Amino acid sequence: MPITLRWGILGAGNISSQFVHDLVLNNSRADSGIIHIVRSIGCSSTSKGQDFIKDCNINSTNNEGIAPVVQSYDDFYQNPEIDIVYVGTPHTFHKVQVTKSLEGGKHVLCEKPFTVNKKDAEKLFQLAKDKKLFLMEAVWTRFFPSIKLLKKYVYEDKVIGDVHRLFSDFAWNADIPNLEPTNRLRDVNLGGGSLLDIGIYSITYSRILLDNAVGESHTKFEFKSFMSLDARDGVDYNTSIIVQYADGKQGILSCCNYTTGKMPFLRLEGTKGVVEMSSDNPARPRQFKITFDDGRDPIEYKDESGYNGFIYEANAVARDIAAGKIENDTMPAAETLLVMEIMDKIREDAGLVYPQDGQLI
Numbered sequence: 001m002p003i004t005l006r007w008g009i010l011g012a013g014n015i016s017s018q019f020v021h022d023l024v025l026n027n028s029r030a031d032s033g034i035i036h037i038v039r040s041i042g043c044s045s046t047s048k049g050q051d052f053i054k055d056c057n058i059n060s061t062n063n064e065g066i067a068p069v070v071q072s073y074d075d076f077y078q079n080p081e082i083d084i085v086y087v088g089t090p091h092t093f094h095k096v097q098v099t100k101s102l103e104g105g106k107h108v109l110c111e112k113p114f115t116v117n118k119k120d121a122e123k124l125f126q127l128a129k130d131k132k133l134f135l136m137e138a139v140w141t142r143f144f145p146s147i148k149l150l151k152k153y154v155y156e157d158k159v160i161g162d163v164h165r166l167f168s169d170f171a172w173n174a175d176i177p178n179l180e181p182t183n184r185l186r187d188v189n190l191g192g193g194s195l196l197d198i199g200i201y202s203i204t205y206s207r208i209l210l211d212n213a214v215g216e217s218h219t220k221f222e223f224k225s226f227m228s229l230d231a232r233d234g235v236d237y238n239t240s241i242i243v244q245y246a247d248g249k250q251g252i253l254s255c256c257n258y259t260t261g262k263m264p265f266l267r268l269e270g271t272k273g274v275v276e277m278s279s280d281n282p283a284r285p286r287q288f289k290i291t292f293d294d295g296r297d298p299i300e301y302k303d304e305s306g307y308n309g310f311i312y313e314a315n316a317v318a319r320d321i322a323a324g325k326i327e328n329d330t331m332p333a334a335e336t337l338l339v340m341e342i343m344d345k346i347r348e349d350a351g352l353v354y355p356q357d358g359q360l361i
């Protein structure tokens with residue numbers, strides 16, 4: 001029997017469309033043993049929601065013969081046909097929308113960054129626990145087959161020997177001066193800046209590749225950071241972090257919205273070889289190359305599945321919910337809280353405060 005999961009998509013914007021692309025592609029291939037049905041689009045406008053359904057090509061052949069409905073946010077939270085909500089709205093809306101989804105009895109997969117600070121994230125995980133509902137931050141990067149394979153090469157086969165250094169960068173020129181001041185990248189009220197939007201991936205790679213453990217069992221490390229605050233917007237478009245473990249290995253992590261970074265965006269150096277990753281989007285690890293100091297043939301990997309890459313986390317979530325789990329082993333609550341704590345500290349040291357930081361509820 002295939003696993004079937006009925007999704008409600010909250011927000012008919014950029015990332016929701018990329019996510020839904022993978023759900024419908026999965027259904028048209030029907031080879032994963034999992035069926036993802038899009039039941040409802042929670043949207044600020046009916047016509048926008050209808051356009052989303054059309055643009056994402058959600059039709060009877062790739063959605064189990066079901067036409068999704070478009071609903072106001074309030075009706076959406078009450079829809080009994082939704083098993084799980086995908087929250088695809090800007091950061092600062094996540095807290096309220098995840099809360100309302102859980103209160104409506106739904107499991108939740110919420111886009112990164114989960115919240116703007118750790119204190120809010122803790123409240124959401126506690127609520128999910130109380131309600132016995134699944135909740136996960138959508139850190140899709142962790143779920144790519146490339147990452148599983150790379151971790152095997154580095155931590156089980158130890159092909160690059162002892163790991164000493166990681167360079168991980170996410171830089172893209174977002175043309176900040178020409179964006180509206182209310183754009184989610186610029187607006188301090190929407191959690192603007194680079195750290196929470198893209199720096200989170202540089203930190204994620206450090207968590208994945210400098211430590212084979214995740215969440216509660218993570219290996220302790222120290223870090224120092226610099227964050228430049230933009231004079232106009234008061235948020236960061238240029239942040240760097242150095243992490244150091246007790247055994248001496250270090251990670252040099254960075255993010256920037258003013259410049260276009262170079263490929264490879266990531267380099268992991270060991271005593272016997274080097275891993276390099278390149279991508280059109282550093283969040284999407286579809287390709288890596290391992291070269292060896294002794295001149296051996298390199299190991300090369302490329303994901304040519306045709307998916308954007310969201311299907312990997314979506315399938316993991318479907319399996320967890322079918323198994324009655326309320327958190328995922330690859331991206332557990334404790335890992336979200338650890339990364340949020342790092343980002344809180346970096347902001348605190350640089351004096352970047354979001355209006356939501358002071359809110360008591």
Ligand SMILES: NC(=O)C1=CN([C@@H]2O[C@H](COP(=O)(O)OP(=O)(O)OC[C@H]3O[C@@H](n4cnc5c(N)ncnc54)[C@H](OP(=O)(O)O)[C@@H]3O)[C@@H](O)[C@H]2O)C=CC1
Nearest residue numbers: 011012013014015016043044088089090091111112113283
């Ligand atoms: N995993 C990944 O690779 C990516 C993740 N993200 C994350 O996804 C989230 C959404 O990003 P993205 O899709 O680019 O955002 P969008 O700007 O496309 O907004 C998504 C939706 O959020 C709602 N929304 C946007 N701005 C406002 C506002 N000012 N007030 C009220 N509602 C608003 C709208 O919903 P409606 O349709 O109802 O009007 C909109 O369609 C972010 O948290 C981001 O970090 C983003 C890109 C890539």
Ligand SMILES: O=C1OC[C@@H](O)[C@H](O)[C@H]1O
Nearest residue numbers: 112172197198281282283
């Ligand atoms: O998560 C993301 O990854 C890709 C970026 O372009 C985007 O701004 C960010 O939200």
